[in-house]
Amino acid sequence: MPTALETLYELQSIDLRFLEKKREIQRFEADLDKRKRALAACNARLEELTNTRKQLVAERALIERSVNDQREQLNARRSRLTRVRTEKELRAGEWEVKASTEEIEAEEEKLLDFMARVEEIEGQIETVRKELADLQEADHLQVKEASERIDALKKELEAERGERDALAGAVDDRxxxxxxxxxxxxxxxxxxxxxxxxxxxxxxxxxxxxxxxxxxxxxxxxxxxxxxxxxxxxxxx
Ligand SMILES: [Zn+2]
Incomplete structure (x- = not known):
């Protein structure tokens, strides 16, 4: 018959094992949680970038259309210029052509700026897509492993609980x-x-x-x- 102290000492060795296993489970769970959050953050970033790109592309299309319209207008003004009859009409026509040209230049600059921004966003999208693929690949390998380890540890704890409770029951309450x-x-x-x-x-x-x-x-x-x-x-x- 073991003494109370011997039983207590034995109980402690089981409790220490329990504690170690519980800590291991926590570590695995924290790791899984971290992965999940990283994946969610990556997906959110990708969605945000995709939306920004969509917006920029739509704005770029509007500017392109406006540049085309203005070029047509410029051509019309230039051909009207060949048909003027008075000095006054000539001056007015020249002024219109100059104004059109300046407007087009300004719009084209805006267009270049948008093209650069779209390109930059597309580069960022590419980077995040790669990050996402890397994360998913690592997940595929490690999430399964971690989940299996967590399950195994929980089963071990469950199996040892009977022995632990029996020992604890044998120790005086006080x-x-x-x-x-x-x-x-x-x-x-x-x-x-x-x-x-x-x-x-x-x-x-x-x-x-x-x-x-x-x-x-x-x-x-x-x-x-x-x-x-x-x-x-x-x-x-
Ligand atoms: Zn001491």
Missing amino acids: VRRQYDMVLSRRGGLAVVLVNGGSCGGCHMTVPPQTLNEILETGAVRVCPSCQRILYVKPASE
Whole structure:
């Protein structure tokens, strides 16, 4: 029949394994979550760029149409110029041609600017598409692996839970409450081995009287310095 301390020590080794597995699950889940968010961000960026491109292309088409219209108008004005009869008509016609030419130049500049912007956006779209493809390829390989590992770890935890609960049930309620409290305060190490008269948690010397009490009666005693439960292996071990 194991003593309360031995049971507690065994319980702790299971709890530490549980903790390790739970942390591993959290790491995998955080990684999956990060991937999902990166993918969503990439898709959102692609959509935004695609919309911007669509808008720019529509505006570019409008300017192109306007340039064509103005060129036609310019041609009409030029041919009218060949048919003027008075000096006044000539001057007015020349002024119209000059105005048309300036307008076209300004529009063409705008057109060039839009063409450059469309080109820039298309470059960005290409980059994001590549990023997306890379992410999806990595996902294909790693998401499956991570999901399988998470499932396996959860199954392991489920399988070991019976053993853990049986051990926990065998420990006196008061002692277990103390164990749970120290465990949560001390980040997963509530029961420590005494090595050469020192606490295995904080390395402070444990009073010899406390050591004797533990060895003789199997009593639950805590380290006066760090409050962890002290476990002393019998000399025969
Ligand atoms: Zn200690």
